[in-house]
Amino acid sequence: MKTYLALLIIACSSTVALAQGNWDKTPYQTKSLANDAIKDVFVKTSGGSISVSGGGESPRIEIYVRGNNGQELSKEEIDKRLSDDYELNVSVSNHELHATARRKHEGNFNWRRQLSISFKIFTPKQVATHLNTSGGSIHLDNLTGTQEFSTSGGSLHMDNLAGIIKGETSGGSIDVSNSKDNINLETSGGSIHARNCQGKIRLETSGGSLHLEALNGSITANTSGGSIQANDIKGELITGTSGGSVNLSAMACSLNASTSGGSMHVDMLQLGKYIKLDVSGGHVDLKLPSNQGMTLNLSASKINTAHISNFSGEWEKDHVKGTLNGGGVPVNVEASDNLSISFN
Structure with a gap:
C-alpha cells in the first residue's frame, strides 16, 4: 500500500460556493496515478467539491485548498492549518484510490480557520466511484462502471457516463447528459x-x-x-x-x-x-x-x-x-x- 498524501477537507456550508469555484486555481498539491491502474475511487469529505474525469488526461489527483470565505492563504499558513486541524489520507491499494478527509476536532472548532479542500481526479475510463461530501458539488464525466455519489450541500453534474449511475443531493440541482444504462438521481432542493x-x-x-x-x-x-x-x-x-x-x-x-x-x-x-x-x-x-x-x-x-x-x-x-x-x-x-x- 502506498500512502501518497496527507491533507484534508472542511465541512461548512458557508464555503460551498467557494469550493465549487476552485478548479481555475493552481492546485495546492498534485500526485500522479499513472502507474496505479485505478479501477475504483473512494472519496469522503465534509466540505469540498469532488470531480472525477475518465479516459482523457494523465491519471492524477489534484487538491485545491482555500481559506474560509474565499480567503487567499500562503502555503505556509495552509500547511499549518492542515497540520493543526485536519486529517486526510490519500492512498492506493489493489487498484483502489482512497481519499478521506476530516477535521481533527469536531467540538469548538474556530470557523475562521476552516479550509475548503476539493479533489479533482483523472482516471482511466473504466472506473467505479464511491463519493460523498456534505458541502460541495460533484462532477463526473467520461466514465463507465458503477457510480455512487451523494452531497448534502451542492449540485450534481454528469456527462458521458455508462453503467449504474446513482446519485443524490439534499441541497442542489442535477444536470445529466449523454449518459446511459441505469440512471437513478434524486434531489430535495433543486x-x-x-x-x-x-x-x-x-x-x-x-x-x-x-x-x-x-x-x-x-x-x-x-x-x-x-x-x-x-x-x-x-x-x-x-x-x-x-x-x-x-x-x-x-x-x-x-x-x-x-x-x-x-x-x-x-x-x-x-x-x-x-x-x-x-x-x-x-x-x-x-x-x-x-x-x-x-x-x-x-x-x-x-x-x-x-x-x-x-x-x-x-x-x-x-x-x-x-x-x-x-x-x-x-x-x-x-x-x-x-x-x-x-x-x-
Whole structure:
C-alpha cells in the first residue's frame, strides 16, 4: 500500500460556493496515478467539491485548498492549518484510490480557520466511484462502471457516463447528459436537467422543476414542487407534479402524466402502448396523430375538438367514450377543467 498524501477537507456550508469555484486555481498539491491502474475511487469529505474525469488526461489527483470565505492563504499558513486541524489520507491499494478527509476536532472548532479542500481526479475510463461530501458539488464525466455519489450541500453534474449511475443531493440541482444504462438521481432542493440519455431512468425532486430532452427508455420523473417540461421522448415516460404545469412536446412514447397544480399541454407525434393523463388543477391541451387507431375514454368539465372523422361511440360535452380509426391505443384523460383535442 502506498500512502501518497496527507491533507484534508472542511465541512461548512458557508464555503460551498467557494469550493465549487476552485478548479481555475493552481492546485495546492498534485500526485500522479499513472502507474496505479485505478479501477475504483473512494472519496469522503465534509466540505469540498469532488470531480472525477475518465479516459482523457494523465491519471492524477489534484487538491485545491482555500481559506474560509474565499480567503487567499500562503502555503505556509495552509500547511499549518492542515497540520493543526485536519486529517486526510490519500492512498492506493489493489487498484483502489482512497481519499478521506476530516477535521481533527469536531467540538469548538474556530470557523475562521476552516479550509475548503476539493479533489479533482483523472482516471482511466473504466472506473467505479464511491463519493460523498456534505458541502460541495460533484462532477463526473467520461466514465463507465458503477457510480455512487451523494452531497448534502451542492449540485450534481454528469456527462458521458455508462453503467449504474446513482446519485443524490439534499441541497442542489442535477444536470445529466449523454449518459446511459441505469440512471437513478434524486434531489430535495433543486431542479433536474436531463438530456440525450437512454436506458432505465429515474429522476426525483422535492423542490424544483424537471427539464427533459431527447430521452429514450423507461423513464420515471417526478417533482413535488415545480413544473415539468419535456421534448423528444421515446419509450415510456411516467411523470407527475404536485405544484406546477406540464408541457410535453414531440412525444413518441407511452405516457402517464399528472399534475395537481397546473395545466397540461401534450403534443404526441406517435403513440406508444398507452396514454394516461390526470389533471386536477387546470385545463388540458392534447394533440394526437390523426392516422393511428385509438380507444378513447375522456372526462372533463368541457371537451372541445376540431373536426373529427372515423370516430365511433359516444361524444358528449363532458365525456367521450369510443374508438378512433377502428380503435387501438387506449387514451384515458381525466381533467377538472376544459380539455381541448386537436390532431396532427
